[in-house]
Amino acid sequence: MPTTPPPHDDVVHSEPFLRSLMRRQLSLSIACAVTFLVVLLGLPLLNYFAPGLMATRMGGFTLTWLILGVLFFPFVWIISWTFIQRSIALEEDEVKSAKR
């Protein structure tokens, strides 16, 4: 069904360009995801192994309630803001390198 694609021999259509493109974007995403997951998946572990510490009162809240019910949201905003800044910079860089 597919006919022979027209020949593309510029940088954009080359295998190395696609590889570096995907590798750079994926490593940025994974770095952000790991930061997020360490905290998200670490919290139940702390609850499990250090229940006393997590029940410490902080201005009325227990420590674990304060983290999960309030502080978690700004933490995620910081990660996503960082990601967006870097990923837009990355795209601009890619456009430059493709047009060179």
Place this chain on the structure above:
Amino acid sequence: MNLPFAFLNGVDPWIFAFSLITVVATIAMGFWSARQSKTASDFFVAGRSVSVGWNASAISGEYLSAASFMGVAGMVMSSGYDALWYPVCYACGYLFLLLFIAGPLRRFGAYTIPDFAEGRYDSPVFRKIAVCFVLFIGFFYTMPQMKGAGTTLAYIFPGMPYWGGVVVVGAVITLNVALGGMKGITLVQAFQYWAKMFAISVPVFVLMAVFGFYNAQLAANTAPGETAAAVQGLDRKPLVAKAPKDEAWIAPFGPLTTKAVTAAAATIKDENERKAFLAEHQKPYSLLYTYSLIIALVCGTAGLPHILVRFYTNPDGAAAKRTTMWVMILIGIFYVFPPVFGLIGRNLMPDLYSGIGAKGTDKVVLELPTLLTARFGILGSILSGITCAGAFAAFMSTFSGLLVSMTGALAHDVYGRMLKPTATPAERMRMFKWCAVLIGAVAIVLGTFVENLEINFMVGQAFAIASASYFPLLFMSVWWRGMTMKGAATGMLAGGLCALIAAALTNVSTLALDPGPMGKVFAGFKPLNVFWAAHPLLRILCEQPAIWAVPLAIGLMIVISKLTADQVPGDIRMKMLVLHAPEKLGLKQEYIQEHSAGAGH
């Protein structure tokens, strides 16, 4: 003369007025913008021309469902700390969407997930499979919205049965969608977000100002290891027998996650054996439950059909990312408030623990402001009216959004592509309306069955199904070029169907325990509960299937794709470039030209 208005007996005029205004405003906006949407493209994805601010408000408005508005508060009240995972993961799931899926999906450019499935694998068959899941996940998600509707109407009209509310609200929204399409919905959804934000935050601040702030309310509950509550002055009402104790409620691994083990322990006669059993299994199983829930919610957000379709209304990939950022801020702020309702409800309105179905903790958001009536008279009614209006906004917006996605799938895919590919645009538009009516009717019928299931719990299950079907599909298709259609289809079907069956089994077994009419309908599933009591681990794995269903789906995708490696689409490098290369390079246009020249469609 008295008869037609008999259902109005005992109705608070303020609550009624606010709710009515919300409904009328929603419908009026729908009709107003319906006049402005003419073409089929307008109808399906709002003509692709919505600004970041509008789109972020609209996505948030659509996302904050009855589960967020009523269910989270109800579940925090009934189960305590463990229920906090729901709002947090509802909000944070967007991070996964942002990191791995939002940008590439927007660059690829397609109307819906089935469009993406077909485009990525050049396979109309796969499209049909993907359409099925729009309907599966959609129907699972509409059930809790219907419960929200039934609960709210039963609260506003004390004489109205639960099913009456489901039918009335379902019919109104269905009609609205059939006439308005999605162009109308964008405007309405954006408005609904701000209505919900107002309706949840204002009553919370008033209640906290009068009865004590978040931290003081929480300090009135004794944590494990404390001898007495830190704050004694708060005039807390005594807890009823059905309410969980403070220590279990405020600490992690409470009644929600330990339910299966507790039920299993109840069947053990010998007291020492029972204690040993609890000590050995309670906490580890509870941790497993928590992790499975987190996986379902975080991955599931990225796979919700009615949310993903909205990303196509962004003008480009960068706008899609900025939109996601704003959505996370908008819903993150919102999600701080519902747990406060649950907490104050526990301290000051514990009677709700004794209620069942529509009269239980799921209505705490609606009823809590009436506490103010004793001190401030009419203010209590007004604030309760505002939260009712917010609840209407919540289930109306989500139900509308789901209805549009599901109707789109049915009209666009099943009718427009499978049954009658030659249909004219006018025929398609007419079919869209009929499909909306059909799906609305099915959703109403399903909604009448679920009075005894918690709103939030049902939504969690819809997320679990999405996390085991669409999330692996999208994630793997975007980042792994070795995926084949067969691998993707097998993984999605196996993971999604297993999660669907597991979730449905736990629901019917719970419904079988109901002393009312539902217990009779589902009586055949009663023996299942005996099985659960003997195998608490299996019960947890069925109730929260994500922890095994997501790896199963991804694993199958990898194995089958490796086995069918010769069937990787021929132009995979070009597809990957379109998915990942910045849009400024203009690869999308080139791809379309080549594709239409090559494949001829």
